[in-house]
Amino acid sequence: GAGVSQSPSNKVTEKGKDVELRCDPISGHTALYWYRQSLGQGLEFLIYFQGNSAPDKSGLPSDRFSAERTGGSVSTLTIQRTQQEDSAVYLCASSFQGLSPLHFGNGTRLTVT
Amino acid sequence: GIQVEQSPPDLILQEGANSTLRCNFSDSVNNLQWFHQNPWGQLINLFYIPSGTKQNGRLSATTVATERYSLLYISSSQTTDSGVYFCAVESGGSYIPTFGRGTSLIVHP
Numbered sequence: 001g002a003g004v005s006q007s008p009s010n011k012v013t014e015k016g017k018d019v020e021l022r023c024d025p026i027s028g029h030t031a032l033y034w035y036r037q038s039l040g041q042g043l044e045f046l047i048y049f050q051g052n053s054a055p056d057k058s059g060l061p062s063d064r065f066s067a068e069r070t071g072g073s074v075s076t077l078t079i080q081r082t083q084q085e086d087s088a089v090y091l092c093a094s095s096f097q098g099l100s101p102l103h104f105g106n107g108t109r110l111t112v113t
Numbered sequence: 114g115i116q117v118e119q120s121p122p123d124l125i126l127q128e129g130a131n132s133t134l135r136c137n138f139s140d141s142v143n144n145l146q147w148f149h150q151n152p153w154g155q156l157i158n159l160f161y162i163p164s165g166t167k168q169n170g171r172l173s174a175t176t177v178a179t180e181r182y183s184l185l186y187i188s189s190s191q192t193t194d195s196g197v198y199f200c201a202v203e204s205g206g207s208y209i210p211t212f213g214r215g216t217s218l219i220v221h222p
Contacts, residue, residue: 031208043199043212056209089154099144099163099203102210104156 002026004105006092012111013082021077021108025094032075033093033102034067043091049075050097082112115140115204119213126190126220134185134216136200144203145176146210147185151196159185159198190220 005024013019025032034046045059049069060066064083069075079086089107116139126132136145147159160167160174162183167174171190176183187194197217201210 033209035212042214043201045209045211048209050208059209091156093156099208101158101161102146102148102201103158104148106155 004092004094004103006090006105006108008108009106010109010111012113015084015112016081018078018080019082019110021079021090021092021110023075023077023092023094023105025073025075025092026103028096029094029103030072030097031095031100032069033095034075034077035091035093036088037091037107038088046077046090079110082110084112086110087112115142115202115211117200117202117211117213119198119200119216121216122214124216124218126218128190128192128220128222130190130220131186131188132190132218134187134198134218136183136185136202136213138181138183138200138202138204140204141181142178142202142204144210145178145183146201147174147183148199148201149194149196150199150215156199187218190218192220192222194218195220 007022030051032049035043047067048056064080067077091107093102093104118137144163162176164178171188173186197215199215200213
C-alpha cells in the first residue's frame with residue numbers, strides 16, 4: 001500500500017495476556033518508529049529501527065515490551081503480561097531515512113481490561 | 114534531552130479567523146516537523162522544515178533555528194482544521210523526533 005499500515009486497529013485484551021501489534025512501513029523506508037499515545041497526551045517514543053543497525057530501545061517502559069523488525073520491513077511490537085496502564089494508542093511511523101519526513105499509520109488502540 | 118514547548122495549549126477560533134501556533138525548543142535542531150492529528154486520531158505530516166519558510170495552501174510555517182523556535186500559521190481557518198497540532202524536533206546525533214505536547218485547536222462554524 002501507499003501508506004504505513006497497522007493491525008489490528010483495535011485490540012481489547014485481559015490483564016496478564018500477551019499482545020502483538022503489527023506495522024507495515026512504506027516500501028523503501030529504512031527507518032521505523034514506535035510511539036505510544038495515552039488519552040489526551042503527547043507522543044511517547046518507544047523504539048527506533050534504522051536499516052540493519054541495532055535498534056534504539058531507550059524508550060521501552062519495561063522489559064515486558066519488545067519489538068522486532070524482520071527483513072528490514074514489517075515490525076511487531078509485543079507486550080507481555082499486559083497491565084491496565086498499557087492501555088493507549090500505539091503508533092508506528094516510517095521515514096526514508098533519518099532526517100526525512102515521518103509518516104504515521106492509523107495506530108492500534110489497545111485496551112487492557 | 115531537548116525540551117519542546119508548544120503554545121498556546123488550547124485555541125478556539127471562529128471559522129475564517131487566522132492563528133499562529135508556536136514551538137520553542139531548548140537546543141539546536143537538525144530537523145523540525147509539524148503534524149496535524151485530526152479528531153479521528155490520524156497524524157498527518159504538514160511540514161518538514163528545519164529552517165526557513167514553507168507554504169502549503171492556507172498553512173505556512175517558519176523556523177528560525179538560531180533563535181530556537183518555529184511558527185505555524187493558519188489563515189482563513191476551517192472546521193476541518195480542528196484537531197491537535199504537534200511540533201517534533203531532532204537534535205544532536207539523534208534521528209528520533211521528540212514531540213511537544215501539542216496545541217489543541219477547535220474551529221467553530
